[in-house]
Amino acid sequence: MPASLTRPGKPDRLMSVYHLATRPFAALVARTKIPATEPIDRDLALIVASSDRVAEDVVSLRLESADGSPLPRWYPGAHLDLVLPSGRQRQYSLCGDPADHSSYRIAVRRIADGGGGSVEIHDSMPEGTALTARGPRNGFPFAYPHLARADISRVAFIAAGIGITAIWPMVAAAAAAGVDWHLTYLGRTEDTMAFLDEIIGLDPSRVRIHTGPRLDTEDLLAGVDARTSVYFCGPSALLHDVRVAVEHRATAGFHFERFSPAPVLGGRAFQLRLDRTQHTVAVAPDESALTAVRGTLPEVAYSCQQGFCGTCRVRVLAGEVDRRGHSTFGEDPDSMLICVDRAASETLTLDL
Known part of the structure; x- marks a missing residue:
């Protein structure tokens, strides 16, 4: 019991009263059986x-x-x-x-x-x-209308090819919310562009369809200013160009999702020893461990190839990992995400 500040050597009266008042409740809680946690079937x-x-x-x-x-x-x-x-x-x-x-x-x-x-x-x-x-x-949330900042007045969508699948529901949500929006939809030909009639039918004046040679980034970002939020989904090469262009102009935010693996940057060669199959796999500086492993074990599980879903996680038996993924699985020191993680040592031994 804390000592009184006004009566040295004596217990604090207020805390004494509190202790007596809460003792029955504490005893009841102590006797209460806590139910077992039910597993959630996801x-x-x-x-x-x-x-x-x-x-x-x-x-x-x-x-x-x-x-x-x-x-x-x-x-x-x-x-x-x-x-x-x-x-x-x-x-x-x-x-x-x-x-x-x-x-x-x-x-x-x-x-x-x-x-x-x-x-x-x-x-x-x-x-x-x-x-x-x-x-x-959802790793690519659309922030409208309830999460939008006050300084955002417009949304520019850019979708290339099958990237329209992530962008199309956002466009529909923006239209339903009364947001000022514009969509640029890129494709090789109109025959290759999914949901084209639905999209044009929503509001033709806000949709730009472009086929053939790729637009330059200045044209893609035409009309984007400091009060415009940009959402992009498309190939890695186009994403890179748009990101570079966005860095040199004022926007209210750039949000993106890629549907292909990011290129390996700053990589160096290393070796993987596959413990169960007794294979040794060489990983080149510009390829992922996943790509190298699939050359020997094509059935190895993977999904996002971007380091966040955890599907490709494997146990590391020896060696030091250069962690580049974003999945919470990356917090496990005895595993790695072979789609993006690399070796910080010359060799890694995996439970494969």
Whole structure:
């Protein structure tokens, strides 16, 4: 009990009264049994309700709950982690209506020489196919209207190719909220551009469609000023150019999501020893550990390739890791995200 400040050597009277008054409550709490924590099932059992071709080499899937229950709420910019029937894990932006809790919509471009996920979706996933999904998750949130700063008066959207899947729900949300917005949508040809009719139909005066040779960054950012917030989703090369241009002009913020891995910068060569398979893999300065490992173990799991989902995390048995990812899994000193993390030592030994 704290000593009294006015009666040296005596207990504080106020604290004594407090102690007596709270003793019964403390005793009750001590006898109260704390219920065990119930694990939360974050996996969603889905089925492919429909599959439609929406552009050249692009299919749109409508996904419903396998038991018909309402699906979890999501916000523009969110994506699903899908576990395909093959076991491959991939991430796809949600591009439907957030108010529709009966289904999700994604759109997938076929990439013949990719990791196989898009080919599987195009060729081997008819209506009725069962899928497992995790999420929705949002690493690219649209901040309107409730999170917008007072100094933002306009939003400029830039979408290239299949990057429209992340941007399109934001555009619809901006229009519904009465935000002053403008969209530049880039594609090789109009036949390759998904949801083109829907987008133009929203407000043709606010949409710029560009096909063919790429616009220069000054043209892409025309009209962007200190009160304009920019949202971008597209290829890494275009992202790099836009980021550099944005750094040299006043904006109210630049928000982006890439749908391909970032180039390896400042890398150096190292070796990976795969303990279980007894292989040694050389990693070049400009390639990821994931790319190198997949040359030997093509079935190794991965998803975002950007260091935040944790799918490619593997146990490190020996060596020092140069951590470059953003996932909370990176806090584990005995693991690494092989899509972005590298070696700080000459060799790493992995549990693969």
